[in-house]
Amino acid sequence: MDSLYQEHILDHYKHPRNKREMDDADVVQRGKNVSCGDDLTWYVKWEEKGGSQRVADVSFSGYGCALSQSGASMLSLVLKGKTKEEVAALTREDMLALFHADIGHMREKCALLPLSTIKELLKQ
Amino acid sequence: MRFSITKIQEDFPQLKGGSEHYLDSQATSLTPRSVIDAQDAYYLKARANTHRAIFKEAALATDLYEDARTKIANFIGAKREEVILTGGATESSNMLVRMLDETPAFWGSGKREIVTSVMEHHASLVPLQQLAKRKGCMLSHIPLSPGSVRLDVKSVEGLISDETAIVSVMLASNVTGTINPISEIAKVAHRHGAFVVVDATAAIGHIPMHVDDLGADALFFSGHKILGPTGVGVLWVRKEMLEKLQPAVFGGHMISEVTKDDATWGDIPDRFEPGTKNIGGVIGLGAAVDYLNAVGLTEIHRHVSALTKSAIEALDALPGVHVVAERDTELNIGDVSFVCDFAHPHDVAEILGRNGVAVRPGHHCALPYHVELGIAATTRVSFYLYNDEDDVRGLVEAVKKVRALFAD
Incomplete structure (x- = not known):
């Protein structure tokens, strides 16, 4: 019925991957969309590998709409094993592509919250 | 005029072709044909600037503009010279705060x-917060x-005292629809010599209202929530x-005399x-007032x-809906x-x-109210004169679809 709410998005929303708080994370970053009440926190553990820092483990916690939460779940799978530089290089288009759907202007902020929050985390 | 929903619905062109169930009138109302026609008449026949010019279109434009002021004044039980026409409720609210400030x-x-x-809308609350900072005032809620x-x-009784300069309360909430007992609050305020400001934006056009009652x-509102065009508002202040x-x-236009260095x-x-x-x-707002009065x-x-x-x-009867x-x-x-568990x-x-059900999610520019209610955001349905029971049915069916989609 609704192309935005496809099976894989609903699956990630109802059964999120890597959704847990991480006690021993190296960095923690919270991001919010105040206007709609989306609230997301990333936890990342880094490791030295091949001369660069890579994501050894990543998880998230929070609550919000299906786009922000399924987006975080999908992005967490992308992030694992990536170097800091590779995470920094992720674009808006990369994030939106995960949804395989046309995200309208009104919902873009929801869909991009996981990416904007992980970019904030890199600044720490 | 007898209230005829069929006739009313025919007056609103966007009901045909827009969302099947328009339930977002608290954000902005739809526009009846008569308002569109009144606005068109200005652009088609009376396009000139108001005041001073004396050619015929200018005279007509001024007459139409000032007639609208009179209609608006009568609508709220005010004198016409007390009605200031602005760009909207937000502009009215900010202007009033600046006028008091200056x-x-x-403050003597x-x-x-x-x-x-x-409960306030940010358009009322935030200018007051800024005023309180500039004047070193204590703001209480x-x-x-x-x-x-x-x-x-x-x-x-405990909040308002002889130290209170301003009491500002909305006539009705734009989130829960609650109509506040303004006259009771105003009585207490006046006993302490405070100035009473009423944000009537959500309530006006929904209930009979008179500034003296x-x-x-002072009172302000927008035109676009009461069938008028966007970009028009009213600030009323007692003469x-x-x-x-x-x-x-x-x-x-606002001056009496201007010299190189000063003005009166x-x-x-x-x-x-x-x-x-x-x-x-x-x-157009004048025509909207005519329409509301007729109904x-x-x-x-x-x-x-x-x-x-x-x-x-109907929403109460749906499991998981609050x-x-x-x-x-x-x-x-x-x-x-309402909020949904699912x-x-x-x-x-x-x-x-x-x-096809047009509603609005979010905090509806009333964040502190949502915090007090213990919720981050809600979905808001708002009804107006052109809605009917079919809209309620459409709403309920659509909420059931949401539940079906998100159910495990």
């Missing part, structure tokens, strides 16, 4: 407290009655006070209407209350907000929208 006599008594409520969407009016000293207030915006101000309300206003919009505000409220009651009952609204529908202007308000609104 008038030394207002040394009063340094402002009382508002936790009428709380909610525990476990209720209503203000705790009993607390007013409310006990207001005795308005004559004492300093203008906050300066320019042409014109009469009220011109003093507060610098520059060229939204002439077509004001004329009758009492009849509109009765019709909307019945729909509000139906919607609350209504956040004034349940005494006589005291509700027609807003029913989906976030944004997803609810998105799916409702895709099913």
